[in-house]
Amino acid sequence: MTREEIIEAIVLGYRDIESLKRYVGFGTGPCQGKQCIMFAREILIECGISQDTGMTSRPPLIPVPLAIMAQEESDEE
Numbered sequence: 244m245t246r247e248e249i250i251e252a253i254v255l256g257y258r259d260i261e262s263l264k265r266y267v268g269f270g271t272g273p274c275q276g277k278q279c280i281m282f283a284r285e286i287l288i289e290c291g292i293s294q295d296t297g298m299t300s301r302p303p304l305i306p307v308p309l310a311i312m313a314q315e316e317s318d319e320e
Contacts, residue, residue: 244269244279249286258292260284 270276
């Protein structure tokens with residue numbers, strides 16, 4: 244994600260964090276939005292667009308207990 248991509252998206256009408264995220268695709272990398280959301284928010288503010296909200300978090304469709312994911316695979320399976 245570059246500054247130019249975000250500005251282009253803003254010009255196209257994506258003027259909030261959630262729609263920018265969907266159009267540009269930030270928030271899906273290793274930082275999971277912790278850094279890139281601040282970058283995008285700063286650009287929105289520079290463009291005169293106020294932002295109070297963050298991205299919508301989406302939990303897994305079916306919650307999986309960590310104990311299940313931590314189990315070791317056995318040779319019997």
